Amino acid sequence: MPASDTGYLRFLGKNKALQFVLAVIALLLITFGTSQFQAAERDSALRLWFFDVGQGDSALFDTSDGHQVLIDGGPNTSVLSQLSKAMPLTDKEIDLIIVTHNHADHLSGIYSVLERYKVDEIWISGATYDSATYKKFVALVAEKKIKIIDVTAGKTFTVSGLTGITLYPLESFAARAPENPHDASVVTYWQYGPTTAMLTGDAESEHEANMLARGIVKHADILKVGHHGSNTSSSVPFLQAVSPKVAIISAGQNNRYGHPHQITLEHLQQLGIPVLRTDQSGTIRFDITPEGYSYQTSL
Amino acid sequence: MEWLTPSRKFALTCLAVIAGAVIGSYFEIDRLIIGWVTAIWLIVALSGQDEPIETIAFTLFGLSFGAFLWQVTTGEVWLNLTVIGQLAGALGNLRDLIVDKISLALPEPHGSLMSGILLGNRIKLDKDLIDIFRAVGLTHIIAVSGYNLTILTANTTSIFWPLIGRKALWVSSALILLFVIITGAPASILRAAAMALTVILAKYLGRPSRAVNILIFAAAVLVMFEPKIIFDVGFQLSVAATYGLVRLSPYLNRLLMRTKLPVILRHILAETFSAILLTAPLIIAHFERLSVISPLSNILVLPLVPLVMTIGIIGALLMVIPVIGNAIMLASWPLLTWIIFSSEKLASWQFASTNLTLPVWIVAGLMIVIVGGLEWLNVRRPLQYDLFDRLAVEEKDAS
Numbered sequence: 001m002p003a004s005d006t007g008y009l010r011f012l013g014k015n016k017a018l019q020f021v022l023a024v025i026a027l028l029l030i031t032f033g034t035s036q037f038q039a040a041e042r043d044s045a046l047r048l049w050f051f052d053v054g055q056g057d058s059a060l061f062d063t064s065d066g067h068q069v070l071i072d073g074g075p076n077t078s079v080l081s082q083l084s085k086a087m088p089l090t091d092k093e094i095d096l097i098i099v100t101h102n103h104a105d106h107l108s109g110i111y112s113v114l115e116r117y118k119v120d121e122i123w124i125s126g127a128t129y130d131s132a133t134y135k136k137f138v139a140l141v142a143e144k145k146i147k148i149i150d151v152t153a154g155k156t157f158t159v160s161g162l163t164g165i166t167l168y169p170l171e172s173f174a175a176r177a178p179e180n181p182h183d184a185s186v187v188t189y190w191q192y193g194p195t196t197a198m199l200t201g202d203a204e205s206e207h208e209a210n211m212l213a214r215g216i217v218k219h220a221d222i223l224k225v226g227h228h229g230s231n232t233s234s235s236v237p238f239l240q241a242v243s244p245k246v247a248i249i250s251a252g253q254n255n256r257y258g259h260p261h262q263i264t265l266e267h268l269q270q271l272g273i274p275v276l277r278t279d280q281s282g283t284i285r286f287d288i289t290p291e292g293y294s295y296q297t298s299l
Numbered sequence: 300m301e302w303l304t305p306s307r308k309f310a311l312t313c314l315a316v317i318a319g320a321v322i323g324s325y326f327e328i329d330r331l332i333i334g335w336v337t338a339i340w341l342i343v344a345l346s347g348q349d350e351p352i353e354t355i356a357f358t359l360f361g362l363s364f365g366a367f368l369w370q371v372t373t374g375e376v377w378l379n380l381t382v383i384g385q386l387a388g389a390l391g392n393l394r395d396l397i398v399d400k401i402s403l404a405l406p407e408p409h410g411s412l413m414s415g416i417l418l419g420n421r422i423k424l425d426k427d428l429i430d431i432f433r434a435v436g437l438t439h440i441i442a443v444s445g446y447n448l449t450i451l452t453a454n455t456t457s458i459f460w461p462l463i464g465r466k467a468l469w470v471s472s473a474l475i476l477l478f479v480i481i482t483g484a485p486a487s488i489l490r491a492a493a494m495a496l497t498v499i500l501a502k503y504l505g506r507p508s509r510a511v512n513i514l515i516f517a518a519a520v521l522v523m524f525e526p527k528i529i530f531d532v533g534f535q536l537s538v539a540a541t542y543g544l545v546r547l548s549p550y551l552n553r554l555l556m557r558t559k560l561p562v563i564l565r566h567i568l569a570e571t572f573s574a575i576l577l578t579a580p581l582i583i584a585h586f587e588r589l590s591v592i593s594p595l596s597n598i599l600v601l602p603l604v605p606l607v608m609t610i611g612i613i614g615a616l617l618m619v620i621p622v623i624g625n626a627i628m629l630a631s632w633p634l635l636t637w638i639i640f641s642s643e644k645l646a647s648w649q650f651a652s653t654n655l656t657l658p659v660w661i662v663a664g665l666m667i668v669i670v671g672g673l674e675w676l677n678v679r680r681p682l683q684y685d686l687f688d689r690l691a692v693e694e695k696d697a698s
Contacts, residue, residue, distance in 0.1 A: 024610060027630035034633070080407030081425055089406060089632070116402050116410070 035089040042088075045287040046162055046192045049299075050224065051082040052278040055252030055259070056105035058082065059199060059224060061190070063160040066091055071098045071188065071199055073109025080112055082283060085299065093118045095159055099137075100186045100201025102129035107137055114140050123157075123166070125184035126150030126174030150174040151186060153216065164190045167198075167216050168207060180204075182227070187211070189220065193290035197222035198242060200233070208238035217241040221293065222286060224248045225268075229260020229277075236267055246295070248284060249277045308354055310512040312361040313519035319365020320526045330370045337363040365522070374527030394418060394482060400618045401611070404628035409635040413628070415441030416604060417611040418482055428639070431646040436575070436593025440604055440638075442533075448475060448495040468499050475499075490534060493521055494541065514541050532585050536578050539666075543577030544570055546673045549682035571597045577669065583655050584662040590652045592645050599641045603634045610634075 044064045051058040053074025060083070061069040068087060073079045094117050100106055111133065113119070122141065128134070141148050149155070150173070155166045168187035178184050185203040190196065198220035200208075204227060211217050223244035226233030228251040247268055251259040260277065268275050276284050281297035323333075340363060344356035398418065402410040411424040419442045432438045463470075479492045494517050518538055521528055528534045551569035560568070575594055583589055590596075610631045618624035646652075657665075 020609065023606065024627060024630045027610075027633050028626065030633040031629045076426070077407070077411075078425060078427065081428075084406035084409070087406075089629075092403065115399070116407070 031089070039088060043287070045289045046160075047086070048190075048197060048222065048286040048288060049082070049086050050248050050250055050276075050278055050284040051079060051086075052281075052283040053078050053082065053109060053250075055228065055255040055257070056109070057100070057201065057224070057228070057250045058106075058109060059250075060086055061162055062086055063162060065160050067159045067162075068094045069096045069098070069157070069159070069162070069164065070094050070110075070113065072100055072106040072201070073097075073111070073113055075105040075108050077109065077112045079109035080116065083113065083117075085283075086285075092116070093120070095120050096157055097122045098186055098188060099124045100199075101125065101181045101184055102127065102131065102134045103181055103202065104131065104133045106201065108133050111137050111140060114144060114146065119144075119146050122146055122148040123151045123155065123186060124148060125152075125169055125186050126172065126176075127181065127184035128175060128177045129181055130177070153214075162190065162192045164188050167211055168203060170210060170214065183207070185226075189218070192288050193292075195222070195288045195293045196220045197224075197286075198244070199224040200226040202227040202233070204232045205235040205238070208233065208235050212237060212241060219243055221245045222248065223273075224250065225260070225264065225275075227259075228255075228257070229264045230257070231261035231263040234264050234267060236271070239267060239271055239273065243271070244273055247273050247275050249275060249279075251277065251279045253279045255279070303350065303354060306512050308357060310515045311354070312357045313515045315358045315361025316365040316368070316519050317515075317522050317529065319362040319367075320369045320522055321365070321529055322362065323366030323369030324374060324526070324529075326366075328366055328370055330367065333363055333367045333370060337367050365526075368523065369526045372526055374525075376525040397615050397618070400615065400621075400624065401628065404614070404618075404625040405632060405635070408639065409632060412441065412635050412639065413607070413611050413631060416607055417615070419488065428642075431642050434590060434592075434646040434652045435596035435642050436590035436652075437596055437600055437642060440600065448478065448491045472496060472499055490521055490528070490537065493517055494537070511542065511545055514538065514545060532581075535581050535585075539577040539581055540574040542670070543573035543575075546677060547573035547576065550676065553682060568598065571601060580657075580662045580665040580669070583657050584659065587654060587656045588652055589655045591650055592648060592652070596642060596645050599645075600638050603638060607631050607634050607638075 042064060046064065047060075047062040049060040049062065051060065051074065054076070056074035056076075057072040058074040058079050059071045061071075066088060068091075070083075094113070097110060097113065097119050099110055099122065114137075151166050152172050153167055153170050157164045165188065166186055167189050169184050173184040176184075182202045182204050185201040185207060187198070187200045187203050187207075189198050196219065200223070203211075208217075208226070217238065218241075220242050221244060223239075223242050223246075225247050229249040249260045265275065276295070276297065278284060283299040284295060284297050285299050286293050286295045337360060340356050340360035344353055344360050347353075348356065398414045401413050401417070404410070405413055408425045408428050412428070415424050424441065429438070429441075432441060475492050475495050479488055482488045494514075518534075521534070548569040551572055552565055555565045555569060558565075572594060575597065579589060610627060614624050614628035614631070616624075617627055
């Protein structure tokens, strides 16, 4: 039987082991060549991604020198494919993950990220929640011994010129179980050069009023609109106080909640704020430089 | 009666067992009576009668035995392989560990695609990607199937045969067993393993070319252990695909010889088209859908799968030294990227997959016409196919 002639690998020649090693080496060259090429092509801008993860939230800051901050993980594992697009092939480390609250459309994807990436630090409100997703998340964080911090307003983070500060919750929710998990929403404010961004998680009008009353709401160029554009968030006084140059709505196509709500869209329109939606534009990326910012959609 | 060789007689009996089980599933027959009938026909068959009485007796024995089997087991598995189950429990962690290691080494969705190709583990695979594979008719690459194991055994055998000769078959068998254990021995993999082991056994006994007989025997063995498997979509598809590989691909290969295509491409084309043609009626019947694009997507993707599997296995084995294992895993990245990229592009084509419903009798008629035509062709111009050599050889001693 001419056994050495069998199999698809036949074209590699007679000494199979040698030919296989050569093929692996060639493939590795392609892999690392591609990753080097990507690294060389990467400009020095800070990238802010709003991932299209369906009905849920997920955003990523990616600095040009390979540091990442991930805010929420969306409802499923699709965040992983998005991260692969955004991060270098060999970078398996995320500096900071912020979980704005414990609902599955923000938390589920985080679990799969923790399984695959080395995560240095997690920020969370500390509120507990009675759900399987939350319990799995807590167990995995404990198992991997990841540093997890219960945050309130005023917590800061700095990496490669990017600065972030939490604006909410105003009081500690550590080990409490609020009836509405949105009460413990972690709202963050970011600055890089002259450009500012605010990511509100699912904070509702009531929480927006609390922040306004404290006088901590400032102008932000980029606003991630609260609660996927629901009419329970984005009150007119809040939108006026932030007066963003562009608003992002992270929602899934034909989602069963009817997000974003027509009223929210009308408010934004009346205030002359342009809107970008992940359900219409797919994944959105802002390239932020010390001079300003630009964005691309459908990535 | 010259054409009725002992092996054909045996295959006929095996077919009768399968048919008997089907009949038994539709009719309520008293176990005692059917048991007696089975015994009587067996006695007649073994009592040294002349042809054709002996063959008729064997066939009727097969039919009644199949029906008896169904009545006794009501289609359920009667042999509980608890030993394998316990081993699987102990080694299930090993599988999870391998999946974890792969996902640490590769980005997504490449990592879960690799676990899918290697271990048939599709739990972590993006739903979008599964939908894409479905649309382009490629889901079989992310399920451990007879196809995967045939490639695995063929490659292992061809690597080890020059070194240790016939003992290479033992290495292949050991690898199949390891695969069964690591994947946790679910029904689909037991099935694929039974197929592959039967083929190896035939090879070891030196009767490789009667591939259809082997296929019928393997199917009958599986039916004997779990009669309700007959109605399982996966079982039907894998039998149909293997049959296509065995019967149709030598002829397609012969046709393609005139085109002066490279040998390897010719084999892939012939095997792909024959598997697709034989499974298409079943896919329409079960899923009411036909992936028009699947011949093209299979040609673009299948040639890469064996290399991906080899890199995956070696990479997983070397994971004990993470740096080297990860590095080797990364060699699969360009290949996996190509698989994902080409599937996505093909799936985005609006005619990639169409909904199609056909009445059952048309589907059954189609299958009968295709199988009948192939068998007729095989009688007229016999071409045999060796599952290992993947070579079409003219059967010189065909009567």
